[in-house]
Amino acid sequence: MPSQPFPLVCLPFAGSGAGFYRAWVPDALPAVRVIPVQLPGREELFLEEPFTDAIDAAAVLVPQIAELTSGYEEFGIFGHSLGAVLGYEVARGLQELGRPAPAHLFVSGSPGPFNGRDARATGLSDEEFLLRVQEFAGYRHAAFDDPDLRELLLPVLRADVAMHENYKPSSDVPLRIPVTALRGADDALVSAEHARQWALVTESEFRYAELPGGHMYLADSTAALLRAVTGS
Template sequence: MSPTELPLVCLPFAGSGAGFYRAWNVAPPGLKVVPLQLPGREELFLEDPFTDASEAAAALAPRILELVGREAPFALFGHSLGAVLAYELARELGGRSGLRHLFVSGSPGPGSGRERRATGLDDEEFLARVGEFAGYRHAAFDDPDLRDLLLPLLRADVAMHEDYVPASDTPLPLPVTSLRGAEDGLVSRTQAEEWRSTTGASFDYRELPGSHMYLVDSPEVLLATVAQVLSDGGAAPADPDRGGSPCS
């Protein structure tokens, strides 16, 4: 990794893995996409998936430091479930790392639970509800063998997301940017702007073309937006006079 490239560590959304981000080869100069793999998928398929976001953050934090270096600057990005995982990771890493910015995508603020749940529904109802949430249904779930293979992981991820309770409401001492597809029917602008209360530093809200899963079709637009935010000074450390406190 070039010393001039800022790593953007990317957390997967429910049911996905690092392979989704490994396919992104459109990062602008100065930005390096660093996918973070979670257990239960792809090369870690035989490992049990996480069931609690705070426990996941505690387990994943050392892995991030291995990937980017203990003192090296980097940013975090997560979409939907990945957003709350990235948020908990920001808390877990605290001042022990070079974390400079948190990007959360397609997610209401961490204190807002989802009114309609998929957890507990039978397989077909579960997949229909998840498809409603995401705005699309992956073709793999139309293959009976693949569906049986993938459903346990998706159920675990969805339950972890729907049961999520933030570990703390103390504002983070670093900038936070909330991203959302302009036509997202699952997360409203008001909900996406709830992330403002999570930081004692600067907050930025950006809308990008598309629906809830806008990043599937337009990763280059997303990465260009991230790079612009960072180049505009969004990666600056928090001003201690703004009320941010050390992460717990």
């Protein structure tokens, strides 16, 4: 009898929503069940105020993710950039509350939580902010060149970027689950040294893996990323 697909809870990166991961669902490997998580302020939740603090965000997300995963014997959490620190805090929250914790945490495109980034975009003017984010991510979404869409999307992106740049971990007590740090081999924002800092967050197994591409490698290397998750 074939094994059941591994449920993978996916948390968005700054400025994105669950729609990015919903696009993975039809093409996901048979070994993975993609479970996108939506954040307020975007897509179907665009009327809700976005989170402004990662610790507060995790406190809201923990019961939501506990409910989403209640029918599974085990599951993983994947987060890219901002989603990585949210995933880390959610994993910690589940562990501390005695809820079923993820079997594995996958953090992508982010330095370890105890150091953060050196360069910042928070506080810049709109155009300077977008240029800095473009520099960070290696691309600029066409939506920000449309004045109406820009007005709609910019506050969420600003809130997300500030949340990531101002983030401080809620605790330095190690997790008890395996952690894998993933990074695009050509990522100019997060170095291999920065990504390997995630080894400090767990007393269990740590693994580091690189995939082809830059900071947003996951937009072009979905299959390779999911293979890295499943170890296939």
